Each structure stands twice: as C-alpha cells, then as structure tokens.
Amino acid sequence: MTIGLKINKEHLLITIDGVIQGIGMRPFIARLARQTAQNGWVANTANGLSIAIEGNADLQQQFLYRLNNDAPRLAVIASQTISQQPLAHFIDFQIKDSAIDGNKSVFVLPDLAICTDCVSDISNPASRFYCYPFTSCSHCGPRYSIMLNQPYDRERTTMTGFKWCIDCEHEYQAVDNRRFHAQTIACPNCGPALQLLDYAGNTLAQNDVLFAAGEYLRAGKILAIKGIGGFQLLVDATNQDAIERLRIRKHRPQKPFALMVADLAAAQALCFINDLEQQALMSYAAPIVLLKKRSGKSIADSVAPENRLLGVMMAYSPLHYLLLHDFGAPLVATSGNRHNEPICINNDQALEQLAGIADYFLMHNRPILRPLDDSIVRLIGDKVTVLRRARGYVPTPITLKSVPDMLAVGGQLKNTVAVSHGKQILLSQHLGDLDSASTQRQFDATVNDLQDFYQIKPVKIIHDLHSDYASSHSAERLAHCVNPSLKTAAVQHHYAHILSCMAEHNLEPPLLGIAWDGSGLGSDNTLWGGEFLCLHAKGFQRYAHFRPFALPGGYKAIQEPRRAALGMLYEILADLAFDRNGLVFSEPELQLLGSALSKHINCPTTTSVGRIFDAVASLLGLCQINHYEGQAAMALENCATNAIQSDAFYDFQLTETEPLVIDWQLMLEQLLDDIFKLSTNSPSTSSGRTVFNEHINKALIADKFHNTLAEIILAVAVRAGEQSIVLSGGCFQNACLVEKAVAKLKTAGFTVYCHEKIPPNDGGLAVGQLYATKYIG
Secondary structure, three states, X not given: OOOOOOOOEEEEEEEEEEEOOOOOHHHHHHHHHHHOOOEEEEEEEOOEEEEEEEEEHHHHHHHHHHHHHOOOOOOEEEEEEEEEEOOOOOOXXXXXXXXXXXXXXXXXXXXXXXXXXXXXXXXXXXXXXXXXXXXXXXXXXXXXXXXXXXOOOHHHEHHHHOOOOHHHHHHHHOOOOOOOOOOOOOOOOOOOOEEEEEOOOOEOOXXXXXXXXXXXXXXOOOEEEEOOOOEEEEEEOOOHHHHHHHHHHHOOOOOOOEEEEOOHHHHHHHEEOOHHHHHHHHOOOOOEEEEEEOOOOOOOHHHOOOOOEEEEEEOOOHHHHHHHHHHOOOEEEEEOOOOOOOOOOOHHHHHHHOOOOOOEEEEEOOOOOOOOOEOEEEEEOOEEEEEEOOEOOOOOOEEEEEEEEXXXXXXXXXXXOEEEEEEEEEEOOOOEOOOOHHHHHHHXXXXXXXXXXXXXXXXXXXXXXXXXXXXXXXXXXXXXXXXXOOEEEEEOHHHHHHHHHHXXXXXXXXXXXXXXXXXXXXXXXXXXXXXXXXXXXXXEEEEEEEOOEEOOOOHHHHHOHHHHHHHHHHHHOOOOOOOOOOOOOOHHHHHHHHHHHXXXXXXXXXXXXXXHHHHHHHHOOOOOOOOOOOHHHHHHHHHHOOOOOOOOOOOOEEEXXXXXXXXXXXXXXXXXXXXXXXXXXXXXXXOOEEEEOOOOOHHHHHHHHHHHHHHHHHHHHHHHOOOEEEEEOHHHHOHHHHHHHHHHHHHOOOEEEOOOOOOOOHHHHHHHHHHHHHHHO
C-alpha cells in the first residue's frame, strides 16, 4: 500500500520597494520561483513589486533567502512585507501586467552604462546585434532619461513607438535569456536608427553612418551626437586646431574639456588611475572622473590648459563604444549646448541651437525626455566625491527620517532642485547656473517633472535667503501665483551647505560645520563664505568667520581675482601705499578702484575663503581673470600639488570676539614677503648650471597657504569643542585642502564628515534646504 505524503503548502504575498525596476528583477524572480517549485506571479506596481508564491513552505524560505541575497547586483530592497493568503491554486508562475494605480515609488533606476555582455554582442559578427548602436538588456541601457511614468514598462517609456520584431519578442519571452522582459530591447530590424546630417539639416550618409561620422572627426570636424541624456559635442582630442575652433564657437576659451575613451587601457595610457578611480570609471554610472594626467601624451594642450588633471569617461553607450573603437583615439566630449544654456535633447532643438557650433550631427529617433548631463566625480582623500550629479546617479534617492512632502529650489549657481517624500529626498539632475532664460525654463520644467513623476504635492517651498536669486523668485511665484496655499521658508546658504552633508550621513546636531565657498548671503545681510557654524537642535550659531574685506566692483571681483587681491591689500594698507608691481592694473584703473574703496562705492565686504583663494592666485601671478568659475582656485591647488610637501604654514590670529574673527593679516604679510623673495630670487651660474639663491618658489607658497587654512580649521575646531566636524561648500572640492584638513583633524581626535554622494558645491544646497525643516520648522 502506498502512503501519500502531505506537503505543507502555503500562499505568500510579498511586496517590496527599492531599486528593483529596470534591472531584471522580475525575470530573476520568475527563474527563482521555477527553481524553488513555486507557482504564482510577479508584477511591477507604481511603488515597487508584488509577488505571490504558492508551494512548499520549506522551499519558500529558500525563495525568500535568495530573493534578499542573490538579487541582481544593482537591486536594493528598501522595504519588504510578507503576508499569508488563502490558497489560490496557481498552476504556473507568470509575469503579470503592471499595476499602475497607487503611490509612486521613489526608487527609480538611473541610466546604466553598457554591460560587458552587450559589448560582446555588438562586437561579435555572428550576433544579430553586431554593430547595433542601441543594443541593451535587463542589465544596461537608458532608464530615467526615457521614462514617461511609473512603473517601468516599455509602454511608459519613449520606446513605446518601436514595436519589436519576432526575434526580439522571442528573447523578451525567453525566461533564461538576459533580455527576458528587458523593456528597451531592440535590434536593427525594429529599433531606433541613426542618421547623419550637416549643419543645414541635410541627410548625408545612408549606409555605414558611424564610419562616415568617424571620417569627419578624423578630418577635424566638430560632431554633435545624441547620447543618452542629451547631445554632446565631439572632436578629435589630438587635433589642436579643431579644439581651438570648438572653444571659439562655444565661447569657452580656457575651461577644461572632458575626454571620452574606448576602454580602460586607453584611459590608463592617458592618466594615473588607482583602484577607487578605476571602480568609478567602470561603474554603471560611468561618470567623468578627474584623474592625474601622464606627461608626454599625444592629446592636444588645449584639452585642459595648464591643468594637471584630465576629466575622463568611458564610452558608456553602444553608440559611443562603436564610434570610439572605430575612431581609435580619445575624443573631446563636452555638453551639447550654447554657452550658459541647457543641453539639447531633441533633434530640431539641436539643429537650431548647435548649428553655429557643430559641423555635422549624428542623431537618432529615440526621444529623450529629460536632459541629463554627464556626472563628474573626483577622488578626495580615500572617497570618490560627486561634484556634478546627473546621468548615472539621478534619481537615486537620499534616505532620511520621515519628512513631509516639500520642494526645495536650491541656489543660483550649479542649480538643482529637490523634493521630499516619506523618508526620501529626490535631488534633480544638475541644471546649471540660472542666469539665462532658457535655463530658468528648464528649472521650471524640472520642478514640474519631479512633482508629476512622483505624484508629490509639496506643502512648503524652501529657498535660499538671497531674495534676488532666480530660484527664490520662482519659489515666491509658485507659492503666490500657482498655489496660494503653499508656504515658503528661507534657509541661510551656508547652513544649507552643512545640512546637505549631514543629510548624506544622517547626522544630528550638535556639531561644528565649516562652510567655505565663493559667497552666500548671511543672516546679517553681508556676503559670507568663510564660516564656522555651531549647529544645535533649533538652528545654528555663527561661531567664527574670516576677517571681512572689500570686493571692489562687487560681482566684477568674482570674475577678476586681481580685484579680490586689491581688496585684501586695501584692508591692511588703506592708503594703497604698497608695491604695486604685483598688481595687474593700469594706473588709471588703480586710481578709480582706490577711490571706490575709500568711498565704499560698490565695494561689498565678504568673509569668503573662495575670494581669498582668488586673491592669493592673483598675487602669485597664476590667474588675474577667471574665464570660468573656480579657475583661480584650481590654479592655486594645481600649483600647491607641485610642491615638496611640508608642514610649513603662515601665522594668523583669532580675535577674541563673538563670533571669533580669523585675522589673516599676518598670513598675507608673510605671503607677500615670500613673493618678494621669489621676485628677487636672481639666478646665478655655477659649473654651467643655473641655480637659485633662495629655496622658495610659487609651489611652496601655494602649499604653505593650504597648510595655513588647514591649521585655521584645526585651531577653531579645538576652540569650539565639538567632536563631530562637517566640511561643506565649494572650497572643499579642493582635494589638497580637504586632505590636509582632515588629516590634522583626525590626528587631533575629531570625527570628520565630508561629501561623497551629494556635491559639496551649490549642487547640494536643495538637499540641505529640505533637511533644515527638521530644525527650523
């Protein structure tokens, strides 16, 4: 007699939220169900995934374990609920149609760089994807840039207009294929297609478009190419004349260009790359990584004039990969936009706006929904720090404790906006400086897009304390005109800087925050920028700041470091009775500015460390006019890194007031003495060799200046008495400064927090503005 064994069968309903759509999660779950003998279904929902499994209870524990431990590498399960349900007697396991009702998930995947498997496909003559520039799978390809709505399915992306062929449909349905339920699957028979046009919009090559584009690049032409998040401008990185022509047409005389390379070996040939930098380069985000360049390489000097760093990124899409491998050398790859305007994302827009810049256009017919510039990262200390957050990182959320739905509109420069929902902050992509009408229109579009895409209705709008910022104007307009019930609140600029770093590390006060940047409006209506703030549960106290000095010409002094130098010199020698040989002004200019300083005409005072960097760079003759933001400070850091490192620093004083004032006069006087020694350091000849009588050079002076700033940070931190120190603001993009300061603070026993995932510059302000509502209501 046969005795039947009773199987303990159960039906579980599992709901999960997190980074789980667009990475092959449903195919993974379908395969897992088959391997653990479970029937049921899986479906995308507006806020994640729902899974029903019915089968042996012991095997269900295996299913749950592997769900949480063996999921696709990009998966992040943020929350999970499991409930027991009545048996439904499923007969198989299915991937069901998505449920589009309900709250939207805050976990949406960024665009993903091409995976190694797809590289193999497009490189294999036997593959049906051979040389196809829009090849993708469940592990790579465009995501956020093409998403119309949630959940992530083809019909809610801009791929909805491309009906797949029989072969693509077969792979989409094949459970063991990596393109099983890959929403962007396409091939030459059914997917997007390339076209090559001239600047007048005339179609050129019909066949072998990529080869023709490469030939134009080899001839020194400028090519506009439609990438993942918008257009880029490409030119041969070894062709000095072509690069100079691009600089003239783009009104970008000196700012470094980024390079795109075909593979890691090409990057290593150009730059020194350590393990952390290599991980960033090869990551799915594929950002521009700032790397120390090797000497004697064949790229043109005009790629990154007088800069020891090169911005390098991998060919992150199949289109880029195929073009770079055909071209066989690095390409300059810069944003496809006019000066101070957003990048172009559609074909007609590019033909209109880039016609005076690009010679030829390599386009395709897959629409881009939102502009996503290339992200930029840099190794600072032992951490990869995001300096510009866009493609590859956006819209990954920042997790906090629960906060109400709010909107923050950031600052004027390097603008980003952010919304909060539940326990998450969603920071937009880099939008740029809000100086042009077109960028302000993109700002408005992004604000609307974030609210619509995530179905968030903010109860408050947070903006900078500076009421003349375009973002602050927009906040008031949104509150008073669009939705009169909305409340607004202003957050001080440097307080927001510190809070943005706190939000990243989930920190709570009390702590000492150090915010150094170009400038921001202070609570006393003056320009701050060298601030030490003690943060407490209800806000902050200004604990210390740098001695103020005048900026002759106001905004003009931001563009001209020589004016900051003049302002500092005037502060300690009001009659301008000093050696003027180091100042790059004509006598009439000097008389005019001296009169303005004496009469306080358009000469606002500032405590800005950013402007002190400018002044020192000017006095050293490194930079008199900033052709782009931060040029003088970058030149000074670059100079310091060439020095034989020492602990030497200049003297300074802490004035016993409330707040403390860091008096930099001794530093400046001693620095000027060193510059005088440098100028009188006449060479003598001995045994046919030229030698110098003084052991001093510009690099040593720049290094001593950085050491002095680190000593100031340590001295004030010791006085303040807080254990935790936060460094934020644009000055802390300077690796030399950060590394020196952090080393001194850690040696003294402090716990130091710096930015990693959120930019330390104004690109992180919106996060800090939202975080401020925890403390100031």
